Amino acid sequence: MDKAKVIKFSDTVREKLLHEVKERAAFYGIRPKDLLPVDSEHSDSIVIGGKVFNRKIKDQREHLVREVKLKGYERVMDEVTYTWFNRFVALKFMEVNDYIQVKVFTSDNAERTEPGIITHALELDFLDLDSNQVLDMKAESKDEELYKFLILRLCNYLNRTMPFMFEKIEDYTELLFPENLLHIDSIVKDINEIIPEDDWREVEIIGWIYQDYIAPKKDKVFKDLQKNIKISKENIPAATQLFTPHWIVRYLVENSLGRLWMLNRPGSKLYERMDYYIRPEQSETDFLKVSSPEDIRVCDPACGSGHMLVYAFDLLYAIYEEEGYDHAEIPEMILTRNLYGVEIDERAGELAAFALAMKARRKNRKFFQNPVHPNICVLKSVSFEEGELNAYTSAVGRELFTNDIRATLLQFNEADNFGSLIRPKAEDVSGILKLLKSKNLSENLTLLSTHQKVLQALKQADCLSPKYHVVVANPPYMGGKGMNARLKDFAQDNYPNSKSDFFAMFIERNLYLAMKKGMVAMITMQSWMFLSSFEKLRGSILDERTILSLAHLGPRAFDSIGGEVVSTTAFVIENAQRPEYKGAYIRLVDGNCEAEKDAWLREAVMQVRIVAQQMEAQ
Template sequence: MINIKADAAVSAFGNCEDVMDYSQLKRFAAAARSGLMSGNDEETAYYGFMRLCALAFVSYDSIREIMEEPQELRIAAFKEKCRQLSAVYGGIFLQHSELPVPEQLFDEDGAAARLTALPREIFRMEGALGWAHQGFNSPYREEIAVGLKNSKRLEAEKIAAATQLFTPMWIVRYMVQNTLCRYLEAHGYDISRGELSFGDGEPSAEKLPPEEITFMDPCMGSGNVLIYAFDVFMELYRRCGYTDKTAAESILRYNLFGLELDERACALAETALRRKAAVFGAEAEPMVYELSGADPVLGSLADSGDLIAKGGKSAVIGRLLQKKYTVIVTNPPYLGRPAMNKELSDHVRRRFADYGADLFSVFMARCMDMCADDGQLGFLAPATWLFLQSYEKLRLRIYSEYELQTLIHFEYSAFEDATVPLCTFTMGSPRKNTVGTYLRLAELKGDMEKQRQMVLSVLSGENMEYRFEADTEDFLTIPSAPAAYWLGRKLLRAFSGQTLGEIIHVREGLITGDNDRFLRRWYEVSSEKTASAAGEKKKWYWLNKGGDYRKWYGNRDYVVNWENDGYEIKNFRDCRGKLRSRPQGLAYNFRPSVSWSQITSGKLSVRFFDDSFMFNVAGTSAFPNDEKELLYILGLLNSKAVTELSAVLNPTMNMNPGDIARLPVPPRPEDMGEYEDLIRENVAICREDWDSFETSDGFERHPLI
């Protein structure tokens, strides 16, 4: 047996991993890929490089010893060292060991030499293999991403590479501390909750033996979630009086379970977990399984019965998928429905239809299916599930079956490797307390290290403006039940009242089918041919076409060809005779309205239009019944409160008629005199500003003259 010093194990309870700069390791891995791909196939290059990194991970000095050998003996020495280590660490040392070692790996300026120039501390960190793996694969992942942008569906063999995203260790700690540690504390164990704990769990009468507490990561990647959970279980067993060796063996045999579609990442997870156990003299085999052999497309989403029927290793995986787990923590893959290949898309439609907007929401539903009745769940996932209507059924299931206990909402661009806004959150079953704690960092500019520092600050009692408490019961008052945790109870409960769509008509307008053909700027056509009111026998009519962010008045730029009551547009067809235009909302043309741009800059801005205007789909409009109602609605929709509420109903750049129609409207006060005067004044000020530019039809002279 190969001896390993106890100090080689770095406890994830420490903070050193958070501040370690992994960017140089990722750059090193990407550069190594470029060099090793010269004269080698991708598989040979990958396994040569990752075995080198794994050697640094478990026996750093061995690389220096190999480099001291004559160059012609280095590859043989490397292969022999990997053979020896495979008996203890398996995984990456054992997988495809028949592959040749790239000759340039141990050149004087090769990857091994450059590796030894990196800070040694990098390879003492638990996440080193995962970062190296992601760095090596990043060029390939970027290539796949380009294909997805070009609307290509993802082939089975590319799913793993395209959807893998390494979870920073501090987020791992947050998830595990607020699921596993919370569970243990609630069940009577004296356990360290850690610096990222949000609070205490409710005590429970039942105290299970440590061996009966199960922890699953069904999308484990290189295993960093399981690695940290190992440390928590080690503390648990020690407090229960177990020896370190027995504890380590029990953890791998009874407590930790992992599944992964990528055989390479799974091999790294196995090696990392074996390293953890080897520190304590234990040699148990980790219960981690790669899924490509069982089902290379569906992975953890496969039907357990189908896998069991296959027998062998597939049956083992099938039985794992049938089990209920005490704690499930994972960073699921992110992949929209349009990018799914046919087999995956059909399976999602058949088995997870209510949650099929994205692969991550499918996995969330799968994890809920696998969670024990009193279990805990933790996720790192796109924040879109909090708000978008396509995830409504997922939200409703969570609100009805689970306590949404904690959540951290990150700034959009904080996570360098993700192209979507992310959040991490934990929840527990059964549903008892509906009030959760939320940290809103969405406006906090900065990378993940800045986000981490702010989380620690808030949890220590500072910067409490980022901390919110909300009751999921209040979310149910909002149409489609978005998790608008930051609004406060008063604003949330405003949604229980009357909506705008119940008071006035909200409509989409004309679609011409070819704006270049039918629309002009007002100054591009003769004023003699431009109508100033409905019913005039003219060719051009004023058109509200949306436009830039502008409140109260403005964006009066366009006219539309509506000659002969729009005959040409109404009969505009393609070569097959199909109508290209959509002459909708015509009954609402030439009526006073309040209007907003369907495509916004991110915030709602509403303008007044008089009865000389038509409107198209980009200038979506609402039509009050009289002037008093128009002024009231115009002022209300331009208020700060409605700006917040509209962002909840649709957090994207699009503001659809249905979103505005669902806005709550408080009863109109009887005395509106002062309010109406202020609205008229705002309109007048903005009209004067609009007319001060030559592009306005109301322009008379420049304000500085």
């Protein structure tokens, strides 16, 4: 993959889209410092700034004006820009991989330049189009209008299968749809030409594009930090997003999920596809037992765009396949039973869900006919007014709400700031969650809103419960100097042994997400291995858990980060103490780039395998 072209794509399309979105907003009388009022209203039209508009835009524009007043002009423009960027990227990926029935951006006829969706507009029965409306636009050469109409209908059609990516378009995002997409120098040209088509065939492209899309915001956050402006909760995702190189992902997943399966199925051939799997030198008997692949639960508590989960999907598919499961049923089983992701960034969560859906579609051509939604939980803040919970519990049954359950419901009032670091007081809420889901409060409007908030909090608590066989993550990196005041207080109160950095708190947190004897696989900054501020964290790991393997990567493990800026270590820890166990430790600090460290790691793994085989032969 040509990373330079990915960067160019993200920069070019983002800037052009943002310009177009702002132009459309201005067209409707919405500018940075000037929101034009509606001059007059008529039965079929409204007048704004002397221009006449169809009355049907009135509600959409009013919604847009409210959002601008609430959030600010720049933030709303950024949000709409990203919404369309996301949709266009998703459509391009599906087009290249033949996951949709029509070409959206390119022509399927060498003699025509117009996108296939225009050429075949009258044949798109699945979009349930009004053929007369299409014929009228074609007859009047309204190609731009037709193109917009078709893309909107396609996005709404895809809402049925992927609502997390394609929300129903009936709001102001439709008003701000970019113009002139068929122009010779349009966004469509950039979408088709900047990134080579072959690079669109692997779903990892989604994560790389997202990282580069938010790069300018990340740069601004760190410039502000130099001015002692702390990282706000809104900026945590941009400040901490970092796409993990595939070789590191493989090392982590193969030595956690892969190891778990090999321990339970020592005769499995899975190891033949795991180039980074470190085989134990001696046979083991004391490990977490699983009877079938359906039992395994894997969580990434800071999943970003889903790279860890995407590779875990591949490994799980091979496991199911080896066990003789029906190929058509495997993708749904993986998405519903095995993989869980947690995020505070809604955009990243959408991409993670999309990436997993694309993996499922690649394995099962009929996946979209009966789609399932990936288990990606985007944490949202949930708060209750004084007395609100008392009224609710009185109505549905006070006996259901233990002290721990009530305390848990109140823990998510700053979920968008604290994220997966929240440790629910109630460790198992699955029972009450199932019970409350069965209650129908739709006729009691007073309690309905509270009911929905209670369910949201409990769903989030369930995602953060200690039920996972494997926890794998590249957590956020943020030192205490960057934390906003509320986050810093939370760290001091809840993570005294690891409060100095986000990543260290996640090490501690993830050890409580995993089941007893479960595995935690992470890549983090290396500082927890050495600094005195992490001495108690190290002590708890050495005294209460077992390091199975550790690859000390040092600097330059991420080509996307130049020089010595970030020095890292990747490791796998078992959530149980085994003093006699001798872990595998691999030193890779001298490698000058990803490729060099990758090659050295594979070479070291091979040497460990040779030793293990020799010991087995003795």
